[in-house]
Amino acid sequence: xxxxxxxxxxxxxxxxxxxxxxxxxxxxxxxxxxxxxxxxxxxxxxxxxxxxxxxxxxxxxxxxxxxxxxxxxxxxxxxxxxxxxxxxxxxxxxxxxxxxxxxxxxxxxxxxxxxxxxxxxxxxxxxxxxxxxxxxxxxxxxxxxxxxxxxxxxxxxxxxxxxxxxxxxxxxxx
Amino acid sequence: xxxxxxxxxxxxxxxxxxxxxxxxxxxxxxxxxxxxxxxxxxxxxxxxxxxxxxxxxxxxxxxxxxxxxxxxxxxxxxxxxxxxxxxxxxxxxxxxxxxxxxxxxxxxxxxxxxxxxxxxxxxxxxxxxxxxxxxxxxxxxxxxxxxxxxxxxxxxxxxxxxxxxxxxxxxxxxxxxxxxxxxxxxxxxxxxxxxxxxxxxxxxxxxxxxx
Amino acid sequence: xxxxxxxxxxxxxxxxxxxxxxxxxxxxxxxxxxxxxxxxxxxxxxxxxxxxxxxxxxxxxxxxxxxxxxxxxxxxxxxxxxxxxxxxxxxxxxxxxxxxxxxxxxxxxxxxxxxxxxxxxxxxxxxxxxxxxxxxxxxxxxxxxxxxxxxxxxxxxxxxxxxxxxxxxxxxxxxxxxxxxxxxxxxxxxxxxxxxxxxxxxxxxxxxxxxxxxxxxxxxxxxxxxxxxxxxxxxxxxxxxxxxxxxxxxxxxxxxxxxxxxxxxxxxxxxxxxxxxxxxxxxxxxxxxxxxxxxxxxxxxxxxxxxxxxxxxxxxxxxxxxxxxxxxxxxxxxxxxxxxxxxxxxxxxxxxxxxxxxxxxxxxxxxxxxxxxxxxxxxx
Numbered sequence: 001x002x003x004x005x006x007x008x009x010x011x012x013x014x015x016x017x018x019x020x021x022x023x024x025x026x027x028x029x030x031x032x033x034x035x036x037x038x039x040x041x042x043x044x045x046x047x048x049x050x051x052x053x054x055x056x057x058x059x060x061x062x063x064x065x066x067x068x069x070x071x072x073x074x075x076x077x078x079x080x081x082x083x084x085x086x087x088x089x090x091x092x093x094x095x096x097x098x099x100x101x102x103x104x105x106x107x108x109x110x111x112x113x114x115x116x117x118x119x120x121x122x123x124x125x126x127x128x129x130x131x132x133x134x135x136x137x138x139x140x141x142x143x144x145x146x147x148x149x150x151x152x153x154x155x156x157x158x159x160x161x162x163x164x165x166x167x168x169x170x171x172x173x174x
Numbered sequence: 175x176x177x178x179x180x181x182x183x184x185x186x187x188x189x190x191x192x193x194x195x196x197x198x199x200x201x202x203x204x205x206x207x208x209x210x211x212x213x214x215x216x217x218x219x220x221x222x223x224x225x226x227x228x229x230x231x232x233x234x235x236x237x238x239x240x241x242x243x244x245x246x247x248x249x250x251x252x253x254x255x256x257x258x259x260x261x262x263x264x265x266x267x268x269x270x271x272x273x274x275x276x277x278x279x280x281x282x283x284x285x286x287x288x289x290x291x292x293x294x295x296x297x298x299x300x301x302x303x304x305x306x307x308x309x310x311x312x313x314x315x316x317x318x319x320x321x322x323x324x325x326x327x328x329x330x331x332x333x334x335x336x337x338x339x340x341x342x343x344x345x346x347x348x349x350x351x352x353x354x355x356x357x358x359x360x361x362x363x364x365x366x367x368x369x370x371x372x373x374x375x376x377x378x379x380x381x382x383x384x385x
Numbered sequence: 386x387x388x389x390x391x392x393x394x395x396x397x398x399x400x401x402x403x404x405x406x407x408x409x410x411x412x413x414x415x416x417x418x419x420x421x422x423x424x425x426x427x428x429x430x431x432x433x434x435x436x437x438x439x440x441x442x443x444x445x446x447x448x449x450x451x452x453x454x455x456x457x458x459x460x461x462x463x464x465x466x467x468x469x470x471x472x473x474x475x476x477x478x479x480x481x482x483x484x485x486x487x488x489x490x491x492x493x494x495x496x497x498x499x500x501x502x503x504x505x506x507x508x509x510x511x512x513x514x515x516x517x518x519x520x521x522x523x524x525x526x527x528x529x530x531x532x533x534x535x536x537x538x539x540x541x542x543x544x545x546x547x548x549x550x551x552x553x554x555x556x557x558x559x560x561x562x563x564x565x566x567x568x569x570x571x572x573x574x575x576x577x578x579x580x581x582x583x584x585x586x587x588x589x590x591x592x593x594x595x596x597x598x599x600x601x602x603x604x605x606x607x608x609x610x611x612x613x614x615x616x617x618x619x620x621x622x623x624x625x626x627x628x629x630x631x632x633x634x635x636x637x638x639x640x641x642x643x644x645x646x647x648x649x650x651x652x653x654x655x656x657x658x659x660x661x662x663x664x665x666x667x668x669x670x671x672x673x674x675x676x677x678x679x680x681x682x683x684x685x686x687x688x689x690x691x692x693x694x695x696x697x698x699x700x701x702x703x704x705x706x707x708x709x710x711x712x713x714x715x716x717x718x719x720x721x722x723x724x725x726x727x728x729x730x731x732x733x734x735x736x737x738x739x740x741x742x743x744x745x746x747x748x749x750x751x752x753x754x755x756x757x758x759x760x761x762x763x764x765x
Binding site for chain 2: 442443
């Protein structure tokens with residue numbers, strides 16, 4: 001075993017993953033359904049490529065790529081992997097510090113990451129280095145200054161359009 | 175003596191109809207809601223219905239005389255062509271209204287996929303700020319006279335998504351809306367009711383040639 | 386996939402063509418909502434496609450993070466509005482796993498019946514819309530909507546609304562199904578059987594339809610997996626991947642059904658996959674009806690305000706269009722910290738480039754129709 005200890009990970013695929021990720025720092029954790037592995041952001045693409053190329057695991061299918069905003073602690077990028085031949089699931093995470101919100105693109109591993117990364121980039125303000133098509137995906141082109149899914153992004157105010165002429169009772173706020 | 179349309183036409187041009195007072199709006203006899211349903215009364219009856227004064231008169235047997243704007247309005251309201259333009263969930267209910275169960279065709283309402291030949295735009299769904307320029311362009315591409323039905327809560331004021339800042343809080347910020355249909359999504363019956371309300375509105379503003 | 390522009394050197398000078406860019410959408414009758422693609426064509430052949438999405442991005446994820454768990458159900462309905470029950474199921478199952486609740490047996494059987502019925506109704510919608518895309522405006526649509534309305538009526542009796550049900554709750558169901566539920570489901574299934582037969586005969590046996598769809602929009606199994614496609618789009622390419630079989634949820638491990646796969650990965654296979662899936666859905670519902678027994682529909686101890694411990698869960702189910710996943714992260718409390726909707730259509734739509742480039746411009750619409758996209762789910 002090169003990484004971490006296997007306490008509480010019995011019955012998971014951690015031994016195979018550990019062998020596959022030899023030479024890469026990886027921190028395992030038991031999730032509600034799947035095994036969660038945290039890899040530092042410098043090694044994430046190397047790790048993902050190893051997971052895809054491994055004959056035992058063969059994570060050839062990228063289910064989902066998303067970001068989670070942990071405010072002061074940075075932003076997590078979460079990869080949900082699936083192996084269509086071995087029927088295995090794995091969650092891979094990497095933490096980006098707020099000072100440097102950039103990570104290498106996973107489009108070189110799965111093409112499926114293309115749009116998912118574009119979406120994550122515009123929603124969280126994360127830069128994916130080497131992305132082949134770094135345009136906006138969902139938002140209009142002129143709205144690239146704020147990042148809606150960050151926690152500090154406020155909700156819009158509701159415009160009260162019909163409140164002027166309405167009489168309210170004493171002490172009742174419209 | 176032969177009774178033909180020519181006689182009626184001559185009379186129309188020579189003698190203006192006497193039933194029309196100078197400044198007062200025309201009475202709306204055949205289109206006023208029935209009196210025994212007071213719950214429906216306040217909706218779209220800005221013009222008082224005066225009994226006994228019809229909009230048309232029988233000049234001769236088989237010849238009817240009516241103001242031209244009334245005839246034009248009746249033609250307009252009977253063949254509304256809405257643009258097939260679905261935005262979101264409401265589009266499914268809109269399609270359901272067109273299809274066999276509810277059958278909008280019996281109102282003369284036929285969907286048409288191009289804005290250039292359409293009369294009505296049904297804004298069925300949330301209008302986002304990315305979509306807003308396209309909606310406005312589509313509205314401008316429609317020829318006059320044209321009407322807009324805002325279908326559902328999202329098109330009316332943003333609905334459940336109103337607190338997201340990429341969503342336009344109501345399509346009436348970019349195009350003028352004639353009929354608002356409430357619901358999330360409105361049932362097909364509600365959209366039918368919206369069309370009927372639009373037809374009544376067209377009859378009321380019959381002098382207008384559009385905006 | 387390489388561009389298959391025919392290379393005819395003899396006519397190089399005479400037929401030198403210029404690439405032409407065609408904009409399709411966002412308002413276009415065949416784009417199933419507001420989808421825009423810019424096609425670059427050389428004569429009749431498509432050389433490049435640039436899809437533009439996001440016209441329906443309305444922040445369901447963000448809004449769900451500001452509301453409690455029960456309020457989020459309504460947003461799931463509105464995100465995937467053709468398969469509402471399947472979308473709700475993903476969400477409530479994610480919340481249940483996080484809150485360590487378990488729905489009673491009866492609730493799970495009812496959920497299965499309703500989800501499969503929703504698959505039927507969603508595929509009916511596909512058959513109608515696809516008929517329009519291929520060029521039979523109205524005919525297929527009218528037939529498909531007739532059948533769809535019968536299912537919709539049943540849903541209305543159960544949930545009280547035609548489209549936005551909000552009937553599944555974390556822990557079970559909102560209320561008990563009507564007393565004649567089983568009889569009504571059987572009746573609806575009879576009607577659906579007739580409807581599938583009608584539409585199948587109308588379209589599958591049609592020679593023009595076959596000519597329009599066979600061999601068009603080919604997607605290989607490797608490409609489909611690499612693009613992250615799922616559902617009938619992936620299975621038509623020959624990959625037998627179905628979450629109901631691979632990681633059974635509800636009681637899918639206790640019923641018998643087949644995973645339908647195609648061979649060629651073309652438009653016709655995708656169409657046929659869906660039609661055959663409908664027969665499988667009917668098969669599943671019939672088995673569910675036999676197993677449905679009276680019992681409670683919510684757990685004994687269900688808190689009024691649901692709170693979850695910190696944690697995260699990625700819950701995936703097989704919706705009609707593919708994998709509908711909910712990634713739910715909780716910091717504790719009564720609202721999610723992060724809710725990510727994994728949209729099947731978004732991933733399927735990415736593969737559009739591979740399928741369209743090299744084909745004819747008229748086939749682009751057919752290929753897009755065969756993906757059966759719901760734009761609200763793509764953009765969320």
